[in-house]
Amino acid sequence: MAAIDRTTRRFRVLGTTSHQTASWVIQAMRNLVTDLKETGCQTRYLIRDRDGKFPGPHGRDSGRGPAYRTVLTGIRVSRMNAVMERWVQLCRRELFDRCLLWNEHHLRRALREYGRFYNQHRAHPDQALYQAAALRAVQDPMPAP
Numbered sequence: 001m002a003a004i005d006r007t008t009r010r011f012r013v014l015g016t017t018s019h020q021t022a023s024w025v026i027q028a029m030r031n032l033v034t035d036l037k038e039t040g041c042q043t044r045y046l047i048r049d050r051d052g053k054f055p056g057p058h059g060r061d062s063g064r065g066p067a068y069r070t071v072l073t074g075i076r077v078s079r080m081n082a083v084m085e086r087w088v089q090l091c092r093r094e095l096f097d098r099c100l101l102w103n104e105h106h107l108r109r110a111l112r113e114y115g116r117f118y119n120q121h122r123a124h125p126d127q128a129l130y131q132a133a134a135l136r137a138v139q140d141p142m143p144a145p
Helices: 022-038 078-096 104-120 125-130
Strands: 002-004 011-013 045-048 069-072
Touching: 002 078, 011 104, 045 078, 078 104
Parallel strands: 045 069
Antiparallel strands: 002 011
């Protein structure tokens, strides 16, 4: 399970497991919101698909509403979550097509290394003009000679 910030294109792997359950997904979402609050980010929207493992139609769990609004993607409308869909394609093409994973520990390590590369070094398509990455600021343009 992964999440991506639509503005900076920074992604986070929320966890890996071979058997996802609703309680596991709820805890991963709580951990993400807590981590974002600690870094000073405010979560306003959660865009997600219609998988049955997510809690309720509005993202509510255990009776209290979350600090964000859940937006469900349409059925067979991948463009509603195009940023995450593109990341999944990149991850498959750049990592999983080139790496033989042995077990879940190896998967976590590979995702951690790919995340470090993606967030710190890889130039993103919409920011490629200035060679910016998710955790690297855009450089000031060189002054004219």
